[in-house]
Amino acid sequence: MATTLDISTTYYKSPLGLLRIGGTDTYISEISFIDHLEEGEYQANSLKGPVTPIVIQCIEQLIQYFQGQRRFFEFPVFQEGTEFQQRVWNELTAIPFGKTISYLDLSRRLGDTKAIRAAAAANGRNNIAIVVPCHRVIGSKRDLVGYAGGLWRKKWLLDHETKIQYGVQTLF
Template sequence: METCIINSPLGFIKIVGDEDGVNSVSILNSEEKITDIIPIELEDCVIQLNEYFEGSRKQFDLKLNAQGTDFQKKVWKQLAQIPYGKTTSYLELSKQLGDVKAIRAVANANGKNPLWIIVPCHRIIGSDGSLTGYAGGLHRKKWLLDHENPYKQLSLF
């Protein structure tokens, strides 16, 4: 398994993977040493994440190898279908998966998503439009949603 640390506008990102694909992408809450030489297996991921943060990439095209239960993988696959700049709710996601009663299980699987940004769990909001819990912190979720919003609002202050 190869690992690298890169910097982003939201903090340090840890990427783990091998020739079978990217296993995890996670935001770190501490300052880390940035990797000098990116392992070849992780180069595409680093390039695509940088493009995302620069605003030139709206969709990822990576070989992924996240580990989880069959149900979690089903939820993550559905999350990956949420278009850039769009949001949905846990309730809607549960409906799309065919079981409205599975809302808590869907929320739990969403929270265990190992592929931060690439599988866009930040695009899940409350049914009332509120920002709901986010493992990376609500300030990061807000930043990501603002970053993807096609209608940029200028601040007066």
């Protein structure tokens, strides 16, 4: 796989704040929420390496997603992880737009309800926010739990998708 030297990094100012987007000329490897940057870091490091066509495609599709015009992403993604983490991340991409599942449902989909904590941990290690939709996994009591980007962002994303999918304002 690509080395860090092969990864192009840029930033996109989304409705949820700054996103760092990293990728190569063949895949996206990171979409992360950035809450704090050192003074001048955004301008000084807003571009590391050439912006690849896939990174540009990613930004364009994220803009369409936030405008309510896109429900599926059509660019390759890759993140390093164990075989189990890869299985979890693949399951996340199977959760339909505007729908949620519980961590227990996720572990059932993986074939082992006893793996609920491992599934939750793998979900939390997802480095490709929004596109690998870990925000669509909620607690068994339909409560918002665990999201690296912050629960307010998780709620915003779920509300956004529900509004687009069903025309309703809130999920909770």
